[in-house]
Amino acid sequence: MTTGEKWVYMFDEGNKEMRDLLGGKGAGLAEMTRAGLPVPYGFKVTTRACIEYLETGTFPPGLREQILEALRRLEERVGKRFGDPTNPLLVSVRSGARASMPGMMDTVLNLGMNDEVAEGMVRLTNNPRFVYDAYRRFIMMFSDVVMGVHRERFEELFQEKKRELGVTQDVEVDAKSLKELVEEFKALYQREKGEPFPQEPLVQLFRAVEAVFRSWNNPRAVEYRRQNKIPHSWGTAVNVQMMVFGNMGNDSGTGVAFTRNPATGAKELYGEFLQNAQGEDVVAGIRTPMPIARMREVLPEVYEQFVRFAEQLERHYKDVQDLEFTVERGRLYMLQTRSGKRTAVAAFRIATDLVDEGIAEPHEALLTVDPHLFEQLLHPQFDLQEKAKHPLLATGVNASPGAAAGRVVFEADDAVKMAQEWGRVLLVRRQTEPDDIHGMAAAQGILTSIGGATSHAAVVARGMGKPCVAGCGALQIDYEKQQFTVEKDGKLILVRRGDYVSIDGTTGEVFLGDIPTVPSEVMQVVTGRMRPEESEIFQRVSRVLQWADEYRALGVRANADTPRDAMLARRFGAEGVGLCRTEHMFFGEERIPKFQRMILAETREEREAALADLQPFQQQDFEGILEAMDGLPVIIRLLDPPLHEFLPQTEEDIQNLSAKIGIPAERIREKVRALHEVNPMLGHRGCRLGITYPEIYRMQVRAIYEAAAALKKRGLNPVPEVMIPLVGIVQELEVLKEDLTQVAQEVLQREGVDLPIIMGTMIEVPRAALTADEIAQHAAFFSFGTNDLTQTTFGFSRDDAEGKFLDEYITKRILETNPFEVLDRRGVGELVKLGTQRGRQANPNLEVGICGEHGGEPLSVAFCHEADLDYVSCSPPRVPIARLAAAQAQIRQPRQRRRKSPHEAKGGLL
Numbered sequence: 001m002t003t004g005e006k007w008v009y010m011f012d013e014g015n016k017e018m019r020d021l022l023g024g025k026g027a028g029l030a031e032m033t034r035a036g037l038p039v040p041y042g043f044k045v046t047t048r049a050c051i052e053y054l055e056t057g058t059f060p061p062g063l064r065e066q067i068l069e070a071l072r073r074l075e076e077r078v079g080k081r082f083g084d085p086t087n088p089l090l091v092s093v094r095s096g097a098r099a100s101m102p103g104m105m106d107t108v109l110n111l112g113m114n115d116e117v118a119e120g121m122v123r124l125t126n127n128p129r130f131v132y133d134a135y136r137r138f139i140m141m142f143s144d145v146v147m148g149v150h151r152e153r154f155e156e157l158f159q160e161k162k163r164e165l166g167v168t169q170d171v172e173v174d175a176k177s178l179k180e181l182v183e184e185f186k187a188l189y190q191r192e193k194g195e196p197f198p199q200e201p202l203v204q205l206f207r208a209v210e211a212v213f214r215s216w217n218n219p220r221a222v223e224y225r226r227q228n229k230i231p232h233s234w235g236t237a238v239n240v241q242m243m244v245f246g247n248m249g250n251d252s253g254t255g256v257a258f259t260r261n262p263a264t265g266a267k268e269l270y271g272e273f274l275q276n277a278q279g280e281d282v283v284a285g286i287r288t289p290m291p292i293a294r295m296r297e298v299l300p301e302v303y304e305q306f307v308r309f310a311e312q313l314e315r316h317y318k319d320v321q322d323l324e325f326t327v328e329r330g331r332l333y334m335l336q337t338r339s340g341k342r343t344a345v346a347a348f349r350i351a352t353d354l355v356d357e358g359i360a361e362p363h364e365a366l367l368t369v370d371p372h373l374f375e376q377l378l379h380p381q382f383d384l385q386e387k388a389k390h391p392l393l394a395t396g397v398n399a400s401p402g403a404a405a406g407r408v409v410f411e412a413d414d415a416v417k418m419a420q421e422w423g424r425v426l427l428v429r430r431q432t433e434p435d436d437i438h439g440m441a442a443a444q445g446i447l448t449s450i451g452g453a454t455s456h457a458a459v460v461a462r463g464m465g466k467p468c469v470a471g472c473g474a475l476q477i478d479y480e481k482q483q484f485t486v487e488k489d490g491k492l493i494l495v496r497r498g499d500y501v502s503i504d505g506t507t508g509e510v511f512l513g514d515i516p517t518v519p520s521e522v523m524q525v526v527t528g529r530m531r532p533e534e535s536e537i538f539q540r541v542s543r544v545l546q547w548a549d550e551y552r553a554l555g556v557r558a559n560a561d562t563p564r565d566a567m568l569a570r571r572f573g574a575e576g577v578g579l580c581r582t583e584h585m586f587f588g589e590e591r592i593p594k595f596q597r598m599i600l601a602e603t604r605e606e607r608e609a610a611l612a613d614l615q616p617f618q619q620q621d622f623e624g625i626l627e628a629m630d631g632l633p634v635i636i637r638l639l640d641p642p643l644h645e646f647l648p649q650t651e652e653d654i655q656n657l658s659a660k661i662g663i664p665a666e667r668i669r670e671k672v673r674a675l676h677e678v679n680p681m682l683g684h685r686g687c688r689l690g691i692t693y694p695e696i697y698r699m700q701v702r703a704i705y706e707a708a709a710a711l712k713k714r715g716l717n718p719v720p721e722v723m724i725p726l727v728g729i730v731q732e733l734e735v736l737k738e739d740l741t742q743v744a745q746e747v748l749q750r751e752g753v754d755l756p757i758i759m760g761t762m763i764e765v766p767r768a769a770l771t772a773d774e775i776a777q778h779a780a781f782f783s784f785g786t787n788d789l790t791q792t793t794f795g796f797s798r799d800d801a802e803g804k805f806l807d808e809y810i811t812k813r814i815l816e817t818n819p820f821e822v823l824d825r826r827g828v829g830e831l832v833k834l835g836t837q838r839g840r841q842a843n844p845n846l847e848v849g850i851c852g853e854h855g856g857e858p859l860s861v862a863f864c865h866e867a868d869l870d871y872v873s874c875s876p877p878r879v880p881i882a883r884l885a886a887a888q889a890q891i892r893q894p895r896q897r898r899r900k901s902p903h904e905a906k907g908g909l910l
């Protein structure tokens with residue numbers, strides 16, 4: 001910790017580049033304040049102060065003093081005083097992390113309120129109802145968020161009061177009753193905490209700041225970060241801001257709006273406004289508000305002003321903004337601007353529109369698209385014919401697009417449990433709360449009966465890429481009976497827990513039954529079932545990816561084992577195959593018995609005969625893949641897994657195999673025993689097999705070059721490259737390379753074809769990275785197999801780690817993220833860098849790529865860019881993700897080394 005560190009910034013200090021320190025909300029407030037927009041003034045406490053607090057359990061030295069000083073400046077600026085009944089300042093205290101985490105952390109409004117201030121405010125406003133409503137809200141929020149007295153306890157008292165009065169709506173509770181309620185709330189607090197409700201505003205403030213710090217670690221926030229791969233080490237900033245009141249009458253109100261429609265991307269203000277209400281009412285989805293366009297009717301001038309601010313902010317940020325505002329007695333105040341979460345369809349529409357409207361340049365628009373959105377774009381949708389056969393139950397707000405069907409559950413915990421048993425579940429709630437996110441994650445989709453397009457359910461579902469229909473008011477949900485009813489055409493339809501329901505988040509429709517799905521529009525174009533010009537979304541995606549290709553420095557290849565996958569990969573824009581795993585080719589029904597016979601052979605002759613039988617199959621596959629990737633490199637990896645994986649393990653399967661291939665069961669059993677390994681991951685696999693059974697690799701190399709020769713004779717341009725797996729000792733590579741080069745030469749000579757023989761290796765064990773200088777002298781290329789390299793660097797076996805302890809490691813923050821998903825920069829990443837540098841020093845022409853699953857994960861792609869690799873290779877559907885992520889990496893942090901020929905990937909559709 002630095003002494004004398006600046007922990008507190010006023011709103012006009014800082015800018016949008018300071019998100020890391022001030023949080024997204026804080027940086028946005030700074031920008032808006034400096035741009036002269038009407039923002040209630042305030043100050044923000046840095047994320048670093050939060051981290052210090054969480055580490056030590058106390059405020060870092062200087063923080064308290066800096067808060068007091070900032071408060072003094074706030075008072076001076078707004079001309080009100082904290083705790084002064086004659087001219088009171090009330091503040092909100094809100095969290096605001098670097099990345100938006102909607103509803104995950106805590107907020108306290110109306111802070112600074114106490115008995116005296118309340119009385120003073122009554123005199124000032126002449127509106128006791130407003131004042132006591134604000135006070136009772138404050139007691140409830142403070143008790144809940146800061147002191148852990150659950151808000152439901154207060155809600156019960158409120159309900160009881162309404163029953164006594166014989167009313168149902170909050171607004172019907174009069175001033176006198178609200179004042180009584182304040183006393184009852186304070187009494188409840190005293191009973192629960194054994195101390196009176198704190199009346200001293202400064203005590204309230206410091207406790208609230210601490211509570212917001214702590215809320216960074218509440219279970220739902222931790223879970224949200226886990227799902228969204230947000231590091232736990234970031235911490236949250238705290239924003240302290242003068243309160244403005246949306247609940248001062250019908251010329252007041254509060255709202256949230258996106259500058260464009262976050263579901264479709266259409267250029268229209270999209271959001272909601274609630275007259276005479278405080279912000280929490282909208283965000284929590286407790287009351288159903290009016291669409292923002294109707295604000296034009298009720299407050300026309302304010303509406304026009306808001307439209308102007310919205311446009312100004314969008315131009316300034318060059319991206320869609322998610323805005324929060326409050327109107328206090330006809331005056332508009334801006335409370336938040338941040339980049340808006342959006343669906344995949346919206347993201348591509350917005351990115352292309354921003355460029356067409358001259359708001360952003362392509363490189364700026366590229367940064368507005370989250371690469372993960374491709375997953376959503378390729379999601380299946382309802383089969384329209386099947387959809388027509390199912391009765392429409394009801395329609396709600398189309399809050400997050402996509403089709404989902406599943407069996408109905410009503411509780412988040414139940415969703416998690418039944419998803420395991422039933423497979424697909426649909427979570428149905430009146431509304432969701434931050435505590436429900438694990439259930440939302442487990443469900444196929446979410447259906448709610450209350451709340452609109454900016455309710456919690458909607459925002460979180462969009463973030464997760466899950467379909468959601470919100471505010472479907474026709475649903476009468478009964479949690480006790482675990483069922484809901486819908487009245488339709490005078491009949492009551494009953495849906496019980498476990499019944500199938502389908503929702504279309506794109507249209508807002510809810511259907512009875514289980515509607516089958518079909519591939520998405522983009523998938524249909526890529527697979528040739530639809531023409532590109534028929535699909536608007538496809539065309540927009542394709543424009544974005546073409547921009548990406550102009551920027552990116554990293555090459556992108558695909559991992560493909562079949563001609564079909566190779567074709568698909570090429571259409572997705574892959575510039576070659578970075579990994580073809582040949583073992584998958586031994587599995588088909590006709591092939592596996594031949595391979596098994598090879599394993600069970602007792603002599604080399606027998607083994608060679610079995611292999612010769614297999615060669616045509618392998619050759620045929622190679623021809624298909626090389627043809628699909630004509631003109632582009634195809635890296636073919638020789639056999640990698642241990643042989644026991646190809647033999648049956650149970651007695652029954654052994655008997656069946658024996659009958660099928662005519663080898664006595666005892667011989668099979670004996671072989672299975674002989675091949676048994678204590679730790680197969682570190683066992684007899686990879687090049688170790690190649691060294692002990694050279695005839696296997698020889699057959700594979702023959703098949704590769706026979707295939708290439710055949711294509712060459714047909715006038716094509718195959719570019720095969722042979723990859724030797726799991727090398728850790730340079731001699732392994734030397735021995736194999738010498739032998740296999742000779743085999744390849746023999747084939748090429750016999751066929752009379754001229755083709756370069758390119759051989760390289762995978763770097764999958766730490767020793768290979770450390771001795772990369774030696775290995776590179778015998779390799780044309782390195783491909784980092786980061787799946788194995790992660791296993792061997794950590795000493796984790798992936799299956800055991802993921803099944804047994806990795807989750808707990810992440811929950812307990814021993815690891816930030818799963819290193820099998822996001823490349824571990826500190827350890828594995830260092831080996832990748834070191835291996836690359838040492839390898840290139842020894843062999844300047846060495847080509848270096850990565851083919852582990854990290855090759856399609858955006859954060860890891862950014863790492864590969866920084867580590868100066870030549871390309872990444874990933875599964876075909878992740879090729880577009882990698883293209884975009886690579887472009888973003890280059891835009892954020894340009895580097896020298898560019899991929900060789902940007903436009904070599906002819907035949908790409910996307």
Ligand code: PEP
Binds near residue numbers: 852
């Ligand atoms: C790797 O280890 O990263 C790799 C690509 O090989 P495999 O996943 O087939 O072991």
Ligand code: MG
Binds near residue numbers: 764785787788
């Ligand atoms: Mg491997």
